[in-house]
Amino acid sequence: MAASVVVVGAGIIGAACAFHAASAGLDVTVVDRGPVGGGTTSRGEGNVLLSDKEPGPELGLARLSRALWFEAGDELGADSFELEAKGGLVVATGPDGLAALHELAARQEAAGVRAERVDGVQELEPHLAAGIPGGVYYPQDAQVQPVLAAAALLRAAVARGARVRTGEVAGAVTDGGGRVVGVRTAGGDGLFADAVVNAAGTWGGEVGRRLGAPIEVLPRRGFILVTEPLAPMVRHKVYSADYVANVASSEEGLETSCVVEGTRGGTILIGASRERVGFDTTMRPDVVATLAAQACRLFPFLRGVHVMRAYRGFRPYCPDHLPVIGPDPRVAGVIHACGHEGAGIGLAPGTGALVTAHLIGRAWRGADPAEHTALLPDRLVLPGGVRA
Ligand SMILES: Cc1cc2nc3c(=O)[nH]c(=O)nc-3n(C[C@H](O)[C@H](O)[C@H](O)COP(=O)(O)OP(=O)(O)OC[C@H]3O[C@@H](n4cnc5c(N)ncnc54)[C@H](O)[C@@H]3O)c2cc1C
Numbered sequence: 001m002a003a004s005v006v007v008v009g010a011g012i013i014g015a016a017c018a019f020h021a022a023s024a025g026l027d028v029t030v031v032d033r034g035p036v037g038g039g040t041t042s043r044g045e046g047n048v049l050l051s052d053k054e055p056g057p058e059l060g061l062a063r064l065s066r067a068l069w070f071e072a073g074d075e076l077g078a079d080s081f082e083l084e085a086k087g088g089l090v091v092a093t094g095p096d097g098l099a100a101l102h103e104l105a106a107r108q109e110a111a112g113v114r115a116e117r118v119d120g121v122q123e124l125e126p127h128l129a130a131g132i133p134g135g136v137y138y139p140q141d142a143q144v145q146p147v148l149a150a151a152a153l154l155r156a157a158v159a160r161g162a163r164v165r166t167g168e169v170a171g172a173v174t175d176g177g178g179r180v181v182g183v184r185t186a187g188g189d190g191l192f193a194d195a196v197v198n199a200a201g202t203w204g205g206e207v208g209r210r211l212g213a214p215i216e217v218l219p220r221r222g223f224i225l226v227t228e229p230l231a232p233m234v235r236h237k238v239y240s241a242d243y244v245a246n247v248a249s250s251e252e253g254l255e256t257s258c259v260v261e262g263t264r265g266g267t268i269l270i271g272a273s274r275e276r277v278g279f280d281t282t283m284r285p286d287v288v289a290t291l292a293a294q295a296c297r298l299f300p301f302l303r304g305v306h307v308m309r310a311y312r313g314f315r316p317y318c319p320d321h322l323p324v325i326g327p328d329p330r331v332a333g334v335i336h337a338c339g340h341e342g343a344g345i346g347l348a349p350g351t352g353a354l355v356t357a358h359l360i361g362r363a364w365r366g367a368d369p370a371e372h373t374a375l376l377p378d379r380l381v382l383p384g385g386v387r388a
Pocket of ligand 1: 008009010011012013014031032033034035036037038039040041042043044045046047048167168169170199200201202203207221222223224271272312313314315316337338339340341342343344345346347
């Protein structure tokens with residue numbers, strides 16, 4: 001059982017780990033080489049989704065996490081990070097797609113998700129294109145503003161005694177037995193603790209390597225478009241059924257599926273592409289144009305709306321599309337919490353609670369390590385055949 005912890009990374013995952021660990025009474029130090037939420041946390045949307053998840057380990061964590069987002073909202077003020085239970089509408093583009101959507105919804109319902117079949121989708125979203133045969137409405141889908149959420153969780157952690165430091169983690173501090181008892185920064189400082197949490201997102205593989213505990217976490221690039229602010233036109237998160245298939249896909253090449261949602265500021269966010277191109281930062285106007293065209297097919301009024309900007313980020317993914325959460329089986333003192341791919345905002349509080357449960361050696365806020373063994377690092381086989 002740990003009494004103190006260094007959390008590497010001040011993105012949404014590191015912030016949630018710090019919040020829960022500090023709430024459990026641990027002495028917490030967070031270290032990041034950049035600003036709070038400056039990594040992938042500032043590069044996506046803020047969807048907290050159950051609708052896009054197949055029954056299984058990720059959905060289990062997502063259900064816990066959604067409940068903990070609303071607990072955090074009650075505790076910290078939902079408005080401070082724009083938490084909103086706006087609901088998600090998944091629409092089919094043809095009869096086959098609708099049958100597949102209904103079949104997925106039935107399996108999700110059996111796993112505890114609320115799902116409602118919708119025939120007249122325009123009743124929920126009046127500006128949707130005509131001819132959509134139907135969809136499924138997920139009332140539990142929600143949204144947060146990711147950077148505000150990371151800041152709110154960290155502020156609350158600091159109020160409970162946590163410290164936040166700036167520095168690039170360059171390596172581990174170990175005791176005589178090889179246990180990690182802190183980190184060394186590039187500036188030469190040592191930060192000491194009973195355990196170190198690797199919450200470095202897309203860079204979790206490299207931080208793991210620096211701690212002597214490499215894991216396989218890779219970047220999956222995505223572009224988002226932001227429109228000019230409008231009067232409210234899109235009430236829910238709306239996406240087409242092929243989004244779920246794209247999220248789960250292991251294709252190397254470009255995939256785009258339409259996701260449209262309004263924000264409190266009036267802008268409309270349009271996503272989302274997925275590509276495995278390493279950390280290539282090149283802007284791709286063709287991808288942006290494809291996303292815009294798909295969004296206009298779903299919501300024809302968008303044809304007359306200006307795109308204000310487009311940006312991209314790198315989702316951190318593990319080869320099996322599940323996050324890696326739990327103690328490294330090779331190096332005592334290291335706990336991984338990364339690889340959340342396109343769901344890290346939604347999964348953050350559940351991850352923070354689960355990491356805390358591992359740290360204190362008992363269940364914490366509904367997170368019981370015995371119920372989330374599929375997320376442990378032992379499942380990952382690294383290049384070269386090393387078993388993590
Ligand atoms: C286009 C796009 C859309 C998305 N939409 C959604 C969505 O709607 N819903 C959702 O749930 N998720 C979404 N995501 C995914 C989500 O953004 C990520 O899963 C999440 O932000 C990962 O958070 P993190 O804290 O693990 O990583 P990060 O936010 O990247 O934080 C990692 C931190 O570690 C720090 N760091 C790295 N190396 C070091 C080092 N050596 N020393 C010190 N610090 C270090 C970095 O500076 C960074 O701040 C989307 C992502 C993209 C790209």
